Amino acid sequence: MSASALSDVGLYGLAVMGQNFALNMASHGFSVSVSNRSPEKVDATVARAKEEGNLPLRGFKDPKSFVDSLSKPRKIVLLVQAGAAVDATIATLSELLEEGDILVDGGNEWFPNSQRRAKELEPKKIMFVGMGVSGGEEGARNGPSLMPGGPREAYDALSPIISKCAAQVDGPCTTYLGSIGSGNYVKMVHNGIEYGDMQLIAEVYDVLKHVAGLTNDELSATFTDWNQGELQSFLIEITAVIFSRKDDLTSSGHVVDKILDKTGMKGTGRWTVQEAAERSTAAPTMAAALDARYMSGRKGERVEAAKTLKGPSTIPQVPKAQLIEDMKAALYCSKICSYAQGMNLIKAASEHFEWGVDLGECARIWKGGCIIRAAFLDDIKNAYIKNADLDNLLVDPFITSQILERQAAWRRVVTLCVASGIAAPAMTASLSYFDSYRRARLPANLVQAQRDFFGAHTYERVDKEGVFHCLWDDTHKEIGDIAGRMAGEL
Template sequence: MQNHSNLNDIGVIGLGVMGKNLALNIADNQYHVSAFDLDPVKVNGVIQQEKQERAGLEPRILGCANLTEMLASLTKPRILVLSVPAGAPVDGVCSALISAGIESDDIVIDTGNSLWTDTVEREARYKGQFVFFSSAVSGGEVGARFGPSLMPSGDIDAWHHVAPIWKAIAAKVDSSTGLPIERFEPGNPVTEGEPCTTYIGPAGSGHYVKMVHNGIEYADMQLICEAYQMLHDGLGMSAAEVGDVFKRWNKGSLNSYLMGISAEVLKQADPLTGKPLVEMILDKAGQKGTGLWTAVSSLQIGCPAPTIAEAVYARAVSTQKSLRLQLSQKLAGPNAPAIDEAQKAQLIEALESALYCAKVCCYAQGFQLMAMTAHEQKWQLNFAEIAKIWRAGCIIRATFLQSITQSYEDNAELSNLLMADSFASALSEKQGLWRIAVATAVMQGIPAPCISSALAYYDSYRCETLPANLLQGQRDFFGAHTFERIDTPAGEKYHLDWSAKERTLAKV
């Protein structure tokens, strides 16, 4: 909070949607903020918004004309929040700060969706000039304004300076139920409950965790979309009727922010035509890269994350609209069997179970990916704490995360969420309905890449023996890549001389 020198506590650089709302959130929590943007209109905009929201009260946001003025307005060590697009703009601001006279113990926090490896490089590059710190932010515009999920990483001493502000502005949850404590009132922030932020680890780890969060988000959204298409196209339900089903599901184990907003979207009428708005929206999905980065990372490290990858592919297929229009006239679909009312009720129940099971597998993939990368990077990630800070403020917030938290609190060394007794028993119990949902989608000719890939993931881990034995035989046949045997010590390699008249086995 404001110190005795009458200097401000923190600076925010970049006053777009996220930066402006972070500045207002910080000010709501009793801190004094210096604000700067290359566009003076945005500086004036945040000042005017604060005046409207805090009419008659002392302002806590100071607009700055340039970075030199901002640095002069802040208490030392200065804390500066960057809310600018990832990539070159981050380095552009850092260079400008160096020119403006930033000092070696000042802290610059990158809050954009930067690639985690860029963050690692920047911490090394700017060392000695200032402390480069990072904090991924999830929750969108509303989260930034009234409580986001924050994933900070980097210099631990910098975190100690930043922590009081971050804990104040973060989303809050009830510690006993894990449910969000929400209040969307300017000037009246939530101060009770557990804050949805924790120190993640060394440089880059926070942005990596946020990247995986976004990969899970891609998959979670696609899973819901597949359930919608199966109910709408397969069962002939209207968008509003599907919205009612989702609203009901949102009261149970599928309770989540994404399920709630999906129900709202489906029930919304188009103001122009009166038709369901969702049916007037072009079916071409955009992406900003974080889901792609997650899928690429999983491939690079060898961690199976098929549901996350399929979600990225689903968006890619959606962009091929003209080709889909052509092929829809050329490729035949199945003669789908009719579904009566009793089967309709069973399928709705099956889809609810399928969505839950696929969601578990999706999170299992994300957490295993974080664990494998942490091992490679020598990060000590606390997965119970990561699950905790996703319970509110972020896009994938869900009641479900309380169960994940409990699983990691019970066993911090859990190798995969499917190993947790609670999830293993739930998926074992619900798998029959999950299979009905996938089989129905196949027979109806409705694409369900994420729901079905999650089932394949479950079945793959359920298999003691996979056909990779044949695959290794193939590799040894054409490329002498060798193979291990089930009856010899691990690590011993063998090769069969496939081209010889009398094939002989040799230990390599």
């Protein structure tokens, strides 16, 4: 095959995401080769390319002809199911690739797997990139947020393609995040924030429906109005649409009321919470959202429990207009806390793995294409531009002013939820995160005293240097400057 006939890029894995991203690249003028384990999907993708304007896309039904069709250094994007399927695909293609070629995994992958795969490909000098892709099917076709991590040389070779194919909001919604693992990690945290966002919105819905008594049409109008201001975001926008959708199957009511209250998940939220624990970074909003999904899965148990476990007999009455405004303020504050937790988690991992992730750039590339795109990402981006070493988003002067302005409403909402017997785990967790972070002294001194009592784990004092241990139940005397050998783990 002549050099002029070779494709710019290849895509392997032609489920909907793969098909759409291949067509995205082709529609931006890049010649694309596609392949898939199932030949019929190759035919379907080629047919779509013809239907959409004879886009420069060719299909190949065996791995060798697919690889041979690509210009060097070969660039191949994999969009296959995470896990064993990725390993199998890499094993097949790597046998056909050469030094300097680039493999890009665009799936939702656990970042250590990408680190392992990159290491395994090193002897062949094949470069490996783990790239988070956010935006769903529509984003893949029309412009996703792309989060690549891998060798800088590989990113530089890919950049002309992915920079054009990414969503475009204040520039392309992609950037170099760091070495291998960083892209997967940032996408994982994106998904954890997404969990928190969705749960917070669900809690607002619960209160507005069951306390304020809003109808679905009123809820739709409320979220439509909120989407014009500081809460403007993709999730607020689609929530307004969801509440407006009538049920076609029964010709009565709305679809949202017919949906079983049992939330599914694919694991990325759990990974985020696990990583938060690993990095000793508080992520209570995301953890609460994950727990809420687990609780939703206990549908049968909840139905039985509801027969005997009764809540408050009366619900406080709040003027509807005031409650709507309070909910708006509480949602804003709670969402900011969720993003703050996510940013701190990325920061902790970046420092540990020496990735050098730019948090301001993370906020910028999330502004378009992805599920958590939101107006206030500009404020978050600006906070990190002003201070790249910001300890916490909450202490940025602008963010601080916005939360302090709204905190009274936020507290009224959480108090109302408790008094009404309505669970608001994510919103309550966000407020507790704020209250813990803003206090110079926490009751952790008592916990450390307990640890020292039963395990001689020692403690530090506020008035003296050194490490101390107290014989609590005997002489009540302290022993100062104890060697670290006495400190245990709890």
